[in-house]
Amino acid sequence: MKAPLAGIRVVDLTMVWAGPLGTRLLGDYGAEVIKIEGPSQWDLLRGLGGISRTEPRWYNRAAYFNHNNRNKYSAAIDLRQAAGRDLLLKLCAKSDVLVENYRANVMDNLGLSFEEVLEANPHIVYLSMPGHGKTGPEAHYVTYGTNVEQLAGLVSISGYEDGEPLKTGFSYGDPSSGIAVPAAVALGLRQREKTGKGVHIDLAQRENLTGFVGEYLVDYSMNGQLRSPAGNTHPHIAPHGVYESAGQDRWIAIACEDDDQFAALCHVINQDELIEDTRFSTRAARKANEHTLNTIIEEWTLKQGHYEAMHILQRHGIPAGSVLTIPEVMSDPQLRFRGAWSEQVHPDAGTWEVETPPWNLPRTPGHARIPAPGFGEHNDYVFSNILGLDEHTIGRLYADGVTADEPNVDSHT
């Protein structure tokens, strides 16, 4: 069975995380993705692998890069040179999709705006995914993942109860944009099919993430009231929180949605008398006395391992989950059952486990087909097989520094 994106060629001009994750997902589900880096403008994740620069081809061994760039080919093209721009337009003419996540005006300055690419390929699906979008007074502001969540309003409602705004645990704006890429491209391909024309998609990362807090915006605009961070609590139900368990910095999340689940919880923690206790016998009473209840529950959880507590509670029908650490996530039986990780062999980096495609499409499954490319690994495939350039022309590209087999390692320190 053909993969959903079989036969679709993608020119990938993205760097760091949001864009590369998105184009990797396109590759996971069948697209041919060609990642373009400049000899001096290479993806800076290649340098963030914790690999000593005295190691041979260290720039091909950064795991952070390799996880987000498998199922791609790599070609080196200096887009700032006229010959490089020309090469890219030729490649666009033989492709279906272009994805870029530069600041708003970078592509325009390179002479690679949507209109210019459209001249080379009237059917191109051109996806831009800058932080602020392609237009507007802040379009040229520099922004990264942690900035995106601040701009989206998420940080203002995150944090401990009645506390200060709190950042997420990582650059949340990036993956939240990356996972939107397959849908955006699929809609673009559909639009192209319908109209016979190319389409420009403008995905502003801050707008996409604002979609994840929409109810707060609607609420504020109706009621004019700002909501404070609410920690792990829920507006209507209790218990609903995170409790310390046995071990060092180990925790379990528990949520009781109704009287039955609460009664089951009381039973498991050997406190059946709480079921009839007027402080806790109704949903409203439990919410009003939430903190007292939390103390009672934590007395029990402190004596349990976070896995044991989860399994016991779940067997009694109570929503509960261990707060998994990264090592625990990688050994989690459910994720293992789904085949969430698989071994990958990379010619420079060796063998280790990477994540598999995240969505189970049983008739058209995703695959981790090829490891992340070394820098410029597929120059010859792109220049000679796809573009049909002769040896002499390709030689000139190397001589003029338009392409290279190795990156200029001095350009990112």
Added chain:
Amino acid sequence: MPLPLEGIRVLEVGTFVSAPYCGRLFAGYGADVIKIEPPGGEISRAHGPFLNGTPNPETSALFLYLNTNKRSIELDLSSIEGREAFLRLAEDADVIIENYRPSDAQGLGLDYETIRSLNPRVVLVSITAYGQEGPYAKYRSNNLIAFAMGGQMFLTGDPDKSPVKNGGYQADYQGGLNAFSAANLALLAAERDGEGQHVDISVQHCMAPILEAGIPFYAYNGIWTGQRRGNLMSSFMGIYPCIDGQVGVHVMARNWPPFAAATGHSEWLEDERFATADSRRNHDDELMAEVIEWAAGMRKKDAYAIGGEHRAPITFIHTMEDLLESPQLSARGFLRNIEHPIAGNASYPGPPWWMGPDSWRDAPAPLLGEHTQAVLREAGLSQAEITAAAGLAT
């Protein structure tokens, strides 16, 4: 120009956030989304926050936001008549979205093989915490539990406090957006050869691989620090209090000179403690003290404007008020004014991406059962069948 998903028919048997968010995106981009609600309405109608704080199934902000552009029908899927009506609708559907536990979904008649026998091209998208099968498939979950099991919670919060979830329903939203991407891929495949499939989305599986460099560093380099770092990941990546709020900085090596210029501290560039990325890491506390002092003297909007001017990654923590007043969002027309017959006028986020001027629409969320009669009549049901299926029989 037709809307991007015009002509696509979606049934949403969704509850709360994840499936409804997926349905919202389908509907906004032009699909005909029929939301199937149980008699009395879906639970987000009872969730709020409500207009003026007064509970009303038609004024819950959560429901209003997640269900724009949809049609609502009431259908009692626990009855034979309700299930028959559902299968009648399923015959004409391109996509069905649901987010019940697998055993609960079976109980509601959401069985892929049955649906497929009536409509082989349908894409059934199931969003669950853990997936359709496996050791935890029967386990119960909600946003909090999924956030814990997806590995994101352990990373979030202060080092000396408990892990904490992010604001709102972030695990659920991630599930919804992942499902929208997956559904659109399956839809492309189904349109090619007329065969659908049962798409299995596990929120845990969507969340676990995207812990920034955490998984790659542990899986490959064998490094895991296991520390939460609160608002200050380092001196150059964090959130700092300022005069009237907080500012955020995220300075990569190449942004260092612009950052020094924007903060009015060009002498940092001459200071050997701060000269390279390594030396800044080695003198993190000292640099942090300097940044704290700089931020404490700034107003948030000034810091943001100066950062923008210098191309230094400085932002400020936008509240909902700041979003409504944002010159950027306003210039782009991102916030949409939508008039709802009962809740009145409010501002809503627009599309997650733009595809031209007519690529997104702005109809309000439906009233409970507003389209029951029309949709079921279109499907060929008699008045008696409609009354029984909707659970309206006396």
